[in-house]
Amino acid sequence: MALPRLLVWNEYRHELQNPEVSAVYPDGIHEAIADPLRQRGFPVTTATLDQPEHGLTDEVLNGADVLLWWGHKAHEDVSDAVVERVRRHVMGGLGLIVLHSGHYSKIFRRLLGTTASLKWRNARERELIWTVAPGHPIAEGIPNPVIIPEQEMYGEFFDIPTPDELIFISSFAGGEVFRGGVTYRRGLGKLFYFSPGDQEYPVYHHPDIRRILRNGVRWAAPSGPRLELTADPHPTGWFE
Amino acid sequence: MALPRLLVWNEYRHELQNPEVSAVYPDGIHEAIADPLRQRGFPVTTATLDQPEHGLTDEVLNGADVLLWWGHKAHEDVSDAVVERVRRHVMGGLGLIVLHSGHYSKIFRRLLGTTASLKWRNARERELIWTVAPGHPIAEGIPNPVIIPEQEMYGEFFDIPTPDELIFISSFAGGEVFRGGVTYRRGLGKLFYFSPGDQEYPVYHHPDIRRILRNGVRWAAPSGPRLELTADPHPTGWFE
Amino acid sequence: MALPRLLVWNEYRHELQNPEVSAVYPDGIHEAIADPLRQRGFPVTTATLDQPEHGLTDEVLNGADVLLWWGHKAHEDVSDAVVERVRRHVMGGLGLIVLHSGHYSKIFRRLLGTTASLKWRNARERELIWTVAPGHPIAEGIPNPVIIPEQEMYGEFFDIPTPDELIFISSFAGGEVFRGGVTYRRGLGKLFYFSPGDQEYPVYHHPDIRRILRNGVRWAAPSGPRLELTADPHPTGWFE
Amino acid sequence: MALPRLLVWNEYRHELQNPEVSAVYPDGIHEAIADPLRQRGFPVTTATLDQPEHGLTDEVLNGADVLLWWGHKAHEDVSDAVVERVRRHVMGGLGLIVLHSGHYSKIFRRLLGTTASLKWRNARERELIWTVAPGHPIAEGIPNPVIIPEQEMYGEFFDIPTPDELIFISSFAGGEVFRGGVTYRRGLGKLFYFSPGDQEYPVYHHPDIRRILRNGVRWAAPSGPRLELTADPHPTGWFE
Numbered sequence: 036m037a038l039p040r041l042l043v044w045n046e047y048r049h050e051l052q053n054p055e056v057s058a059v060y061p062d063g064i065h066e067a068i069a070d071p072l073r074q075r076g077f078p079v080t081t082a083t084l085d086q087p088e089h090g091l092t093d094e095v096l097n098g099a100d101v102l103l104w105w106g107h108k109a110h111e112d113v114s115d116a117v118v119e120r121v122r123r124h125v126m127g128g129l130g131l132i133v134l135h136s137g138h139y140s141k142i143f144r145r146l147l148g149t150t151a152s153l154k155w156r157n158a159r160e161r162e163l164i165w166t167v168a169p170g171h172p173i174a175e176g177i178p179n180p181v182i183i184p185e186q187e188m189y190g191e192f193f194d195i196p197t198p199d200e201l202i203f204i205s206s207f208a209g210g211e212v213f214r215g216g217v218t219y220r221r222g223l224g225k226l227f228y229f230s231p232g233d234q235e236y237p238v239y240h241h242p243d244i245r246r247i248l249r250n251g252v253r254w255a256a257p258s259g260p261r262l263e264l265t266a267d268p269h270p271t272g273w274f275e
Numbered sequence: 276m277a278l279p280r281l282l283v284w285n286e287y288r289h290e291l292q293n294p295e296v297s298a299v300y301p302d303g304i305h306e307a308i309a310d311p312l313r314q315r316g317f318p319v320t321t322a323t324l325d326q327p328e329h330g331l332t333d334e335v336l337n338g339a340d341v342l343l344w345w346g347h348k349a350h351e352d353v354s355d356a357v358v359e360r361v362r363r364h365v366m367g368g369l370g371l372i373v374l375h376s377g378h379y380s381k382i383f384r385r386l387l388g389t390t391a392s393l394k395w396r397n398a399r400e401r402e403l404i405w406t407v408a409p410g411h412p413i414a415e416g417i418p419n420p421v422i423i424p425e426q427e428m429y430g431e432f433f434d435i436p437t438p439d440e441l442i443f444i445s446s447f448a449g450g451e452v453f454r455g456g457v458t459y460r461r462g463l464g465k466l467f468y469f470s471p472g473d474q475e476y477p478v479y480h481h482p483d484i485r486r487i488l489r490n491g492v493r494w495a496a497p498s499g500p501r502l503e504l505t506a507d508p509h510p511t512g513w514f515e
Numbered sequence: 516m517a518l519p520r521l522l523v524w525n526e527y528r529h530e531l532q533n534p535e536v537s538a539v540y541p542d543g544i545h546e547a548i549a550d551p552l553r554q555r556g557f558p559v560t561t562a563t564l565d566q567p568e569h570g571l572t573d574e575v576l577n578g579a580d581v582l583l584w585w586g587h588k589a590h591e592d593v594s595d596a597v598v599e600r601v602r603r604h605v606m607g608g609l610g611l612i613v614l615h616s617g618h619y620s621k622i623f624r625r626l627l628g629t630t631a632s633l634k635w636r637n638a639r640e641r642e643l644i645w646t647v648a649p650g651h652p653i654a655e656g657i658p659n660p661v662i663i664p665e666q667e668m669y670g671e672f673f674d675i676p677t678p679d680e681l682i683f684i685s686s687f688a689g690g691e692v693f694r695g696g697v698t699y700r701r702g703l704g705k706l707f708y709f710s711p712g713d714q715e716y717p718v719y720h721h722p723d724i725r726r727i728l729r730n731g732v733r734w735a736a737p738s739g740p741r742l743e744l745t746a747d748p749h750p751t752g753w754f755e
Numbered sequence: 756m757a758l759p760r761l762l763v764w765n766e767y768r769h770e771l772q773n774p775e776v777s778a779v780y781p782d783g784i785h786e787a788i789a790d791p792l793r794q795r796g797f798p799v800t801t802a803t804l805d806q807p808e809h810g811l812t813d814e815v816l817n818g819a820d821v822l823l824w825w826g827h828k829a830h831e832d833v834s835d836a837v838v839e840r841v842r843r844h845v846m847g848g849l850g851l852i853v854l855h856s857g858h859y860s861k862i863f864r865r866l867l868g869t870t871a872s873l874k875w876r877n878a879r880e881r882e883l884i885w886t887v888a889p890g891h892p893i894a895e896g897i898p899n900p901v902i903i904p905e906q907e908m909y910g911e912f913f914d915i916p917t918p919d920e921l922i923f924i925s926s927f928a929g930g931e932v933f934r935g936g937v938t939y940r941r942g943l944g945k946l947f948y949f950s951p952g953d954q955e956y957p958v959y960h961h962p963d964i965r966r967i968l969r970n971g972v973r974w975a976a977p978s979g980p981r982l983e984l985t986a987d988p989h990p991t992g993w994f995e
Binding site: 194 | 387
Binding site: 170199222 | 848888889890891892894895896919920940942943944945977978979
């Protein structure tokens with residue numbers, strides 16, 4: 036089975052505006068995510084917010100099996116038309132991995148229907164990531180717990196729908212917990228939200244985090260051909 | 276425990292425009308739903324599409340514990356602002372029961388994130404409603420199966436997220452099946468979708484359907500005080 | 516709606532053998548659980564391991580709507596016949612609340628099918644109980660988090676089936692997390708496992724824990740009449 | 756990724772005792788299941804009830820990644836010790852596919868904790884299998900619906916725990932519905948129950964059924980190394 040074709044999308048503003056972030060991610064967070072996946076043989080392209088159409092044309096989306104999404108401070112700058120386009124592709128089978136502060140992205144909230152609000156505190160705290168679904172392919176080869184020495188805290192209540200699968204729960208030094216690895220199905224598409232990863236911390240350089248992303252893209256890849264949603268709401272069933 | 280306060284919302288156009296529908300529901304579908312609940316002691320009010328703000332002001336919504344929603348051919352006439360208002364109330368704890376063709380309503384699709392598309396055929400077919408969660412309060416006292424002599428067919432694939440609870444599965448004379456009784460949580464709110472019920476058939480006069488609605492509103496009522504969502508996305512957690 | 520009739524079952528050996536435990540629970544853990552429920556008006560009886568048939572005859576079980584189960588070091592002394600009897604009643608609708616070290620009880624493991632193994636450490640650690648299903652009736656009125664100053668640690672991986680509902684997640688001072696409040700349905704019966712509570716700590720005197728138990732028994736009570744499972748495996752369906 | 760090693764277990768008594776069954780399955784149901792999988796390149800072995808230890812020694816079980824189980828009238832002849840052995844292997848990661856009347860097998864009921872009772876009628880009825888999770892790998896390439904011209908009816912209420920994933924729902928000519936394709940996790944093991952398939956009907960010769968089994972064994976195969984459960988209940992966590 037061929038490896039899925041990946042598309043890493045990044046807001047890509049912190050890195051250009053903040054020297055502390057560019058020190059951690061000199062080529063942008065998208066490259067920090069893309070590069071280790073490329074080294075494992077995945078075909079990977081990238082796209083960023085300030086490209087025309089945010090780099091997410093139908094052609095680009097059709098060329099990917101799984102889209103990884105990193106955004107933080109510019110969610111409102113993503114056009115509704117592109118969000119709707121991405122949503123259509125996900126409904127038709129495009130895998131989607133939403134990372135960290137992407138919980139507040141338009142596409143995540145639009146697909147889930149909730150506010151996705153959470154508690155947070157940026158205080159260089161230790162995060163421990165515990166596996167609660169050890170047989171799941173996304174957890175394959177992951178130690179229990181994964182230790183992230185310094186992180187931003189994300190805590191409950193995390194306003195998401197009941198996950199289809201709860202894979203990882205994090206704890207933080209301050210005592211909070213967070214459902215940081217969860218999956219959903221929407222239409223034909225598989226969605227994995229994974230919370231670790233911040234612009235200020237070298238989380239995406241962590242080997243266990245890289246392995247989780249590697250496992251995640253394999254899991255999220257469509258099992259069969261993608262479908263095209265031609266109208267929404269469609270006058271009758273479209274998965275026929 | 277006091278009975279929950281109910282608000283029945285109806286598009287209320289078929290009944291005014293189509294003599295065949297008004298023959299089945301002379302006072303409107305909303306009254307056919309509201310009246311048997313009133314007779315059981317529930318405080319019930321109604322609202323309809325063509326009232327100002329569709330009858331769904333903040334004040335009206337604050338006065339209800341559970342909102343029942345019936346719409347069919349005029350989903351697009353419901354204003355986005357009112358849909359967003361209803362959504363905020365659901366997130367804060369308002370119970371919501373979406374009926375039949377309400378699967379295509381803006382509020383249902385907005386809360387679920389999917390297209391909610393399905394197969395359908397209007398051919399006066401027998402529907403059998405099978406209980407698959409017999410201990411659930413919504414199924415209390417319901418025969419297995421409930422028999423609806425004539426109905427519109429709704430069939431799979433029904434493009435909804437994995438339900439939190441699957442309570443009823445229908446079969447139709449043509450052989451289709453349908454997940455017609457499902458629940459979800461969104462924020463603090465409980466959501467029950469129940470498919471039987473069409474403007475052409477006297478489904479809401481059926482005693483078992485009435486009992487399911489009675490069970491449903493009790494289940495969907497909030498367990499505690501409602502919260503108010505002041506901004507969405509909120510800068511930090513709002514359930515604190 | 517009348518309050519459900521409760522039956523609190525306790526192994527009741529620590530309290531008789533260990534002065535440190537009897538200092539915390541002088542009348543037995545069962546009375547520490549039963550008494551505040553009685554004060555709220557619930558009809559409550561108790562039963563203990565060393566009574567004939569462990570105090571769990573068919574007659575006693577028929578007289579209860581919800582059974583609360585506390586056991587720790589004598590799980591193997593519970594007879595298989597009684598476990599099977601309790602299981603039959605749960606399948607027929609008896610609510611079951613399994614507490615703390617009851618995760619290793621025969622009845623819990625028999626109903627779930629897994630080992631229910633977990634990590635533990637007894638080191639007087641702070642436990643924080645976070646609500647992740649704030650609209651659920653079991654979470655009604657519960658602060659987020661509940662703070663237990665000293666507790667035994669229970670940690671993941673907790674080998675349980677995917678819960679039907681995940682309501683509470685605990686963190687411990689040592690950094691572990693635990694799915695400590697989970698629900699399941701088995702047959703017509705509702706099952707709530709709640710981890711806090713140990714013979715060495717005054718956890719059952721904590722007002723928030725008492726409220727969770729109060730909410731839990733209301734939730735677990737059967738919605739309708741109980742059924743009797745006459746043979747298992749039954750030659751054909753028994754919920755008809 | 757190498758194809759998983761499969762072990763097909765069959766009661767293998769109908770075929771030896773009943774000419775009508777041996778006419779449909781001359782080499783046994785196990786060979787009807789095994790042969791098309793072998794032709795697709797899977798390494799497949801078989802085992803049957805009347806072999807020593809039912810052909811299910813630790814060595815044989817260690818040599819398989821996925822076990823397929825077909826049994827019907829001799830469930831009680833399977834020794835408890837072998838059932839417990841299989842259960843230990845499943846907890847440690849062995850995939851398990853339980854077929855048709857295997858719903859009443861000791862291993863299935865032991866892993867689920869319920870009676871697994873259902874309604875049935877043997878009347879050569881048409882079964883339609885509808886996909887309700889079209890993006891799931893087990894549904895890949897499967898038409899909607901699959902048509903089985905003649906089958907034994909299995910109907911709700913099917914007394915199983917809430918499935919982790921509901922993939923297929925069947926309807927029958929008599930109007931019944933059945934959750935006939937469901938998945939569970941138990942420990943590290945993945946479990947798929949699939950109802951179609953009876954000794955009197957050539958269901959396992961049907962190309963869509965074969966494809967579902969092919970998809971199923973791929974899905975159920977362990978993602979990583981198997982673990983060994985050395986004691987149950989284990990004094991502390993065993994997934995560490």
